Amino acid sequence: MAEETMPASPPDKPVYRFAPSPNGLLHLGHALSALLNHDMAEAVGGRFLLRIEDIDLTRCTPEFEAAIYRDLAWLGLDWEKPVRRQSEHFDAYHEALARLSEMGVVYPAFLTRGEVKAKVAACEADGKSWPRDPDGSPLYPDDDRHRSETERRKLTADGVRHAFRLDMQKALGLIAAPLSWTETGDRGEIPADPSAWGDVVLSRSDAPSSYHLSVTVDDAAQGITHVVRGLDLFEATAVHRLLQELLELPQPVYHHHRLVVGADGRKLSKSEGSTGLAALRDRGLSGSDIRRLVGL
Template identity: 45%
Template sequence: MFTTRFAPSPTGYLHLGHAFSAWTAFEAAQQAKGRFILRIEDSDQTRCRPEFEAAIYEDLAWLGLSWEQPVRRQSEHMDEYQAALSQLESLGLIYRCFKTRKSLMADIAAAPHGPVSASVDHALTVAQEARLLAENRPFAWRLSLSRCRQYLGARWEDLGFLANGNWVKADLERLGDVVLGRKEFPSSYHLASVLDDAAQGITHVIRGEDLADVPHLHVLLQVLFDLPTPEYHHHRLILDADGKRYAKRNQAVTLRSMRENGTSPNQIRALVGL
């Protein structure tokens, strides 16, 4: 069955861009006589706040949306993400990266035509890694593209996905060795999103075109975990008068603020071109 989702992070109040994305997914599910799921991506506990999560439910209900219960909250599934990370570690497909943000930026400057992350699987000796761990150095778990290529063999060349109705061959090099977890935190957005979509039976991922690069990595994770690959649809972005994306920090365009100022859901639909 057609199943899609809207998956906001409670790090601020929803804005016009969120309204457009939520409506787009909700109405696609209705047209297909499918399921619409709300997921709360609250894995970043340093930035997520209960009042923002409560506002998400209030704003979406005010817009006329309904969703299945219970709502999946990422903070309640950390053990699942840790198990998946451990699985990749046992396969030798991830490695500890002790580089700081400053040193990574230096790598980017030294290799301007390389992957955006400029992170390469730099092998440390067992002794070097043991020393850094003994010093309690922070690290990130990165997915090694070179090891994944070797592990998948001929399947590597077949990786791809459907996006806006077209078959797209995965271009993994554009993202480099991405972070999937950290020393004291078992998941990144990428790992949690892939596992959540599979757990919830998501068949269609509908979101903004600013995330069009993401499936190039997610399809690799889906193959590594033997999970289904959804179809992807990347819709247009809602931009302000200066041609910039709306942001949560811009309180003037939050749904909460507009609702309090007397704006109706129909007026918001007109503002976003629906």
């Protein structure tokens, strides 16, 4: 990898990061994650970084980014400058994708969401079950994986929009040992099964990278030693471990914390204004009140 993507030497101190997307206002769930990262870093004399994950240029805005800085400062947090912004590192993601392509584990995927949905519906209408990933979404069909190079070149030449996906079977064939990751606490070593996610997206026609690829590259570039994030990303760690092995990147230690849920028991959403940090601040709450609300 380029020097930007891979630290020249191991970090002297533990490095933690909070990495929100500026596509909405932060809520209590984000507060829990940010506070945990900050407190865990402080407890071990480590570093606390902020990363702005603005790879989705259609939904992320400067206004939401400014709100992130405002909310975190109100919580009493401070972070190292400058802040890494994904939109300034597209070249790093392109380079990682090119390396994976050279390994033969990437293919162009031309099916639209509508076509995938229709295939799944037809299968289930026949009484068959369609395989789904840990989040419950249907796995991508194998049509594009089996296309000939001639057909792929023709579709590309015709201007058909496409994404790039990881050929999971080929990728796993390059990994010699079983994958796992280290989870803090008493959970220890967790077996990783990236195959449960099927052929994940690495890059789309409207974005230069997917979450899976960019977060893996970013964590390596910033020398992140401890990834502290919500339990909703626990299963996705298997994909990140696979990409780390393929790209020869260091493996962080992981800590997946509990989620803050709403009255309906579901994970909070940025659309729920009642739990937004800005709304709570406007109601007169303090940073200390937020710590209490999230159980810290």
